[in-house]
Amino acid sequence: MNAPVAARAQSPGARAWRRLRKNRLAGAGLVIVALMALACFLLPALLHLDPTTTHPAFRHQPPSAAHWFGTDGLGRDYAARVLAGGQTSLLVGLVATLTCVVIGVLYGAVAGYYGGRIDEVMMRFVDFMYGVPYMFLVILIMLMFSESARGDPVPVFVALGLVEWLTMARVVRGQVLSLREREFVLAARLLGASDFRVILRHIVPNVLGIVTVYATLTVPTVIILESFLSFLGLGLKLSWGQLVSEAVGVVNPIAVYWWLLAFPSAFLAVTLLCLNYVGDGLRDAVDPKGR
């Protein structure tokens, strides 16, 4: 009875983190993504790289010691452009995902917790939104912002967040449906907690594990979506997707400017792959039985 309390109490979150670190693929993915983010945000400043200055004399230079990734059609340093593009791509992924987490978790938790007719109405709305072609939605949202905001990050964040929260809401609602039957929810209500309090304090922390997993998997989805938007000319001024789209327009059989396509594509692919591994690893770490 009098055994000393274990030296460090481990929260369920801490235990999931421990399991995640044991997963090599996910660990490597996490390290690579972290390095990628550090590189994108720190290197340009450290190496005094400038993605905008043009050098008409050095157009379409292949990679060299002076320009590691070569230069583009306007003689701009391509390494600087890839890194700056990474900044916005990663930022879009993060911010849009956060938007979708906040909306999706609250929406799903409310629908799942109240159930019945409220749930019915709320989820049918989600079904409806699923039915609307997302590109149409995104374009519509982007058009609602003024012409001058075109290429700004904010409309893109909003548009992508508003499209991506649907899946999150469904996932959360499914979890909450089973959580609300658990006795600790009844126990909290028996103590006189209001619905609001039960949702925020007892339900939401219990879905955060699965939410983290889906958020991690949403980041690459959002990045890809943004790239696609860029490809259509609706995305950001400078991002990986936009660089790829530009490169595709320039590359032709006579003059193969391979570096223009190769570097942003490689960065994009590696980031997406790693994020997916991290997400998978997280899923196993949060729910070890669900493999």
Place this chain on the structure above:
Amino acid sequence: MAADLAPASEPLLRVRDLTTEFHGDDASVRAVDHVSFDVAKGEMLGIVGESGSGKSATSLSIMRLLPPQGSVTYGSVELAGTNLLALPERNMRELRGRRVAMIFQDPMTALNPYLRVGEQLVEGAVLHLGMSAADAEKRAAALLERVRIPDARARLRSYPHELSGGMRQRVMIAMALLCDPELLIADEPTTALDVTVQAQILELLSELRRERGLSILLITHDLGVVATTCDRVLVMYAGRVVELAPAAELFARPLHPYTAALMRSLPRLDAAPGARLESISGMPPRLDRGPFRECSFAPRCRYVHDACKVADPPLTEAGPGRLRRCVLPLEKLG
């Protein structure tokens, strides 16, 4: 009838003709059927019955936390004169945990796995008594010590998965008592625990009752639990009260065939070696077929006779402080 039900002093909890129904797609089930009882201040009343007899539905009706498909269709629940069934939800919320608290069967699932024990424990005190987190924590630590959890201060930092079942049930009890409620509803508090821990928890509940003048409504399917701890016992069958008696008298002489059959199906130390343990044959009646036209226990009763088939017998007085729902003459009961 009411006079017979009431114990000497004015009751803390007065339940009258409580009727709760669960509505399915095409049928309603009357889980609680005109149940009446009182719980006096400082009294421990046991409610006994098999699964599906309406014990838990009764407690959830009192707390007004029935699942959405269930509703109280008739009757009243008064706590010190206030009708809980007519109270606005807001006031009801203030009352839950503050004046009436509840603990349940499975302490394994009754604690939020993502919150430290301390965080959950103080929730009630912060909510109801407006205490600061630090004060509430002091109070919680003192209570944990009172329910005999060693190293209480450190335990506040633990997560539920680090505690054993008995410990968690103690935490639940501490949580329920934090705001000094007048009534504690214990719904099968020891069912998920092993026998030694069971005895400790029951002992603890009895002590707390004496110390604080706490009234306890103990719901269980275990006659042994009731025998050792309760003042009076209410036996439920098919959603109705079939017998009410002081605990000692009930066990000395059950006056309803169902109660008697329940007792015969308990293993006994003085039974002859090799003797078979009795069981009650048949199944409890279905509750979705409308009102009973015969005694609800008749199909399983060994004393069944013509009078049982005529009508559903009423609850009648059968001695001082005793009620039973049976038409069999007392002397014919074994």
